[in-house]
Amino acid sequence: MEITFLGHAGLHIKTKTHQFIVDPFISGNPSASHISLASLKADYILITHAHQDHILDVEEIAGHNPNAKLISNYEVMQWFGAKGLEGHPLNHGGKIVLDFGTVKYVNAIHSSIFPDGTYGGNPGGFVLTTNEKTIYIAGDTALTLDMKLIPMSCPKLDLAILPIGDNFTMGYEDAAMASDFVECDTILGYHYDTFPPIVLDKTMAQNYFETRNKKLLLPKIGETIKL
Ligand code: NI
Ligand code: MN
Numbered sequence: 001m002e003i004t005f006l007g008h009a010g011l012h013i014k015t016k017t018h019q020f021i022v023d024p025f026i027s028g029n030p031s032a033s034h035i036s037l038a039s040l041k042a043d044y045i046l047i048t049h050a051h052q053d054h055i056l057d058v059e060e061i062a063g064h065n066p067n068a069k070l071i072s073n074y075e076v077m078q079w080f081g082a083k084g085l086e087g088h089p090l091n092h093g094g095k096i097v098l099d100f101g102t103v104k105y106v107n108a109i110h111s112s113i114f115p116d117g118t119y120g121g122n123p124g125g126f127v128l129t130t131n132e133k134t135i136y137i138a139g140d141t142a143l144t145l146d147m148k149l150i151p152m153s154c155p156k157l158d159l160a161i162l163p164i165g166d167n168f169t170m171g172y173e174d175a176a177m178a179s180d181f182v183e184c185d186t187i188l189g190y191h192y193d194t195f196p197p198i199v200l201d202k203t204m205a206q207n208y209f210e211t212r213n214k215k216l217l218l219p220k221i222g223e224t225i226k227l
Contacts, residue, residue, distance in 0.1 A: 001133040003159070007032035007221040008194045009054055011137070011161070012040060015130045018100040021068075022046045022126075022137055024057035029194055032221050038064050045087070046103070046128070047072035048139030049112035050079065050120025053194070059083060071096075071103055075121030079114055092124055101130040106150065108141035110169070133158040133227045136182055140191060143174035147181035157184035158227055163191035164205060164216075165198030172205040176212055185214040188225070 004012040007029045011022040021042040026032045037057055042065045048054055055076075062068055062085050070080055070087030077089035088096050095104035104127045112120030125139040127150060134155040138147075140163055151157070160182050163169035169191050170178065179187050187209065192200035202218055209216035219225050 001130065001135070001158075001227040002224050003135075003161075003188065003219075003227065004224040005188070005190065005219040005221055006035055006040075009048070009140070009163070009191050010057075011190075012042075013128070013135075015100065015132050018043045018130070020044045020046060020128070021061055023048055023054040023139070024061055025053045025055075025194075026057050027060070028053070028056050031194070035222055037061060041065060042068040043100070044068060044098075044103075045070050046126055046137070047076050047080075048108065048125055048137065049073075049110060049123030050076055050114045050118070051112065051123075051140070052115045054140070055114070059085070071126075073105060073121040073124055075112075075119060079118055079120070090124075092122065095127075101128070103128050104154065106136075107144065107146040108139045109144045109146075110140040110142070127154045127157075129155050135159045135161060135227075136184065137161045138163060138178070140169045143170045143178050143181075145181070147178050150181070151183040157182055159186050159188060160184040161188045161190060164189035165192030165194075165200055167197040169198075172200070172208055172216070176209055176214060179209075179214055186217070187214060188217045188219070 090105035
């Protein structure tokens with residue numbers, strides 16, 4: 001599995017057979033101006049919640065990938081359905097078996113509203129299981145004890161993708177505890193630096209994880225990590 005960081009909470013995930021886009025916010029992020037929306041390939045577009053910084057480029061990417069299916073909660077799927085985009089609505093605790101493996105929608109402690117004021121349902125995260133790897137994509141969330149259910153109810157994680165920017169989500173100290181809860185010591189940190197309130201001291205964050213025998217990956221925007 002290859003994971004390319006698209007900036008903020010955006011990801012491109014590639015297995016030998018499938019490609020996924022998660023929470024694309026590229027055209028609104030000056031630091032991601034070198035990412036070409038037209039070049040992003042997707043069989044599935046995963047959306048954790050309705051906030052602008054997670055959905056901004058969904059329509060454009062779906063336009064370039066007319067066969068791509070959206071995966072999100074019921075309310076988010078309703079909103080995109082009215083725009084003609086189709087896919088798989090889930091709700092919390094539910095998973096779906098698809099041609100790549102399974103995806104489960106799990107709890108997040110956050111809020112969710114579309115830019116036009118439409119209610120986005122309760123926000124969530126995903127556990128994505130393919131025949132290569134299993135990863136947890138937390139979405140925007142606080143630290144929550146619900147994360148302890150993930151290792152009890154899902155395949156063992158190979159990577160946990162956690163917000164670390166603080167202010168709107170958990171910060172890196174809580175993310176380190178979250179990695180204990182989900183029983184995964186390899187973490188990709190996201191949702192930092194995009195806006196002034198979430199600027200991160202990356203050295204401090206990485207040292208914090210290192211002293212706890214954990215690895216905090218902070219790929220540059222456009223950089224790909226191999227799992
Ligand atoms: Ni949010
Ligand atoms: Mn956000």
